[in-house]
Amino acid sequence: MALNGTYGRNVTVIETESLTKRYPRVTALDRLTMGIAPGVTGLVGANGAGKSTLIKILLGLAPATEGTASVLGLDVRTHGAQIRAGVGYMPEHDCLPPDVSATEFVVHMARMSGLPPTVARERTADTLRHVGLYEERYRPMGGYSTGMKQRVKLAQALVHDPRLVLLDEPTNGLDPVGRDEMLGLIRRVWTDFGISVLVTSHLLGELERTSDHIVVIDGGKLLRSSSTREFTQATASLAVEVTDSDRHPDGTRATLDALVAAGLTAQADGHRLLVDIADESTYDIVRDAVAGLGLGLIRMEQRRHRIAELFTDRDAAARPRPMEGGGRDAA
Numbered sequence: 001m002a003l004n005g006t007y008g009r010n011v012t013v014i015e016t017e018s019l020t021k022r023y024p025r026v027t028a029l030d031r032l033t034m035g036i037a038p039g040v041t042g043l044v045g046a047n048g049a050g051k052s053t054l055i056k057i058l059l060g061l062a063p064a065t066e067g068t069a070s071v072l073g074l075d076v077r078t079h080g081a082q083i084r085a086g087v088g089y090m091p092e093h094d095c096l097p098p099d100v101s102a103t104e105f106v107v108h109m110a111r112m113s114g115l116p117p118t119v120a121r122e123r124t125a126d127t128l129r130h131v132g133l134y135e136e137r138y139r140p141m142g143g144y145s146t147g148m149k150q151r152v153k154l155a156q157a158l159v160h161d162p163r164l165v166l167l168d169e170p171t172n173g174l175d176p177v178g179r180d181e182m183l184g185l186i187r188r189v190w191t192d193f194g195i196s197v198l199v200t201s202h203l204l205g206e207l208e209r210t211s212d213h214i215v216v217i218d219g220g221k222l223l224r225s226s227s228t229r230e231f232t233q234a235t236a237s238l239a240v241e242v243t244d245s246d247r248h249p250d251g252t253r254a255t256l257d258a259l260v261a262a263g264l265t266a267q268a269d270g271h272r273l274l275v276d277i278a279d280e281s282t283y284d285i286v287r288d289a290v291a292g293l294g295l296g297l298i299r300m301e302q303r304r305h306r307i308a309e310l311f312t313d314r315d316a317a318a319r320p321r322p323m324e325g326g327g328r329d330a331a
Ligand SMILES: Nc1ncnc2c1ncn2[C@@H]1O[C@H](COP(=O)(O)OP(=O)(O)OP(=O)(O)O)[C@@H](O)[C@H]1O
Pocket: 023, 024, 026, 027, 028, 045, 046, 047, 048, 049, 050, 051, 052, 053, 054, 169, 202
């Protein structure tokens, strides 16, 4: 819709340059430089990494100490009001008045964004339907489940048809089913409506199915920024299992030696070999090596690393503290 028509793939919706935010006791953002393209971007970082601070600066609600940032091409220092008109925001914490219904609340937010009364009511009905709130929308929100409250918060961020929404920890407090539903909804905000999304999470493995791009920050610093595909495919490997034989009682070991001799990078993981996929020829080299040893091939399948594994493997040593929940939620 709005964004698809007017923005090319190469245009950034958010750009920061050496963005720094210092509080008296802590540097919440530390020379953060990044560009975010249209689509769904996951902003991942442990609690305290600086995600909420970044969102507040992007909305023009808090000043940066140094550096620059722009949203939809507008400078956050000078165009805060315009940015807030074109951007939806879903805050992290519960902010819903318990005595009013979802419909009343979202209509109110639509009116605050400048929509006329009739349009506000129509957009509210459409948006609440989109997030899956039906007859409950007329009940006071104090009686809503966490999942329903999160949906209302998402609806109020979308109701004025923004070009971009900033969603701060939208899956907080949800059970696994509720979380999957929320992530599905978020994906459709982009695919169905062309509204770009920046969604934060402190769980490293959570956003990889939802996001086109992942940005990881830690201690206010940019740790990594790349497409989700690059994250998960850069280290794709083949899991290989072979039989033993009289001649090769440890078939796994014999195969490992043969693969290394053939120039591949591989390691044993119990009875399984994990072979780095250099290119398409890797499959043939493995097949030929196993056949050459006279062993049977039990299994050979591509195994994509998940984001959480990448960080556990590669960055654990470099990181000052572990990402919360990364391992648990990657499975
Ligand atoms: N108004 C403030 N005054 C002083 N320090 C602050 C303020 N807001 C945030 N901080 C500090 O800045 C750091 C980054 O906080 P921020 O809320 O941006 O992190 P976060 O990644 O959003 O984590 P969380 O999900 O826990 O909110 C933290 O150390 C936090 O204590």
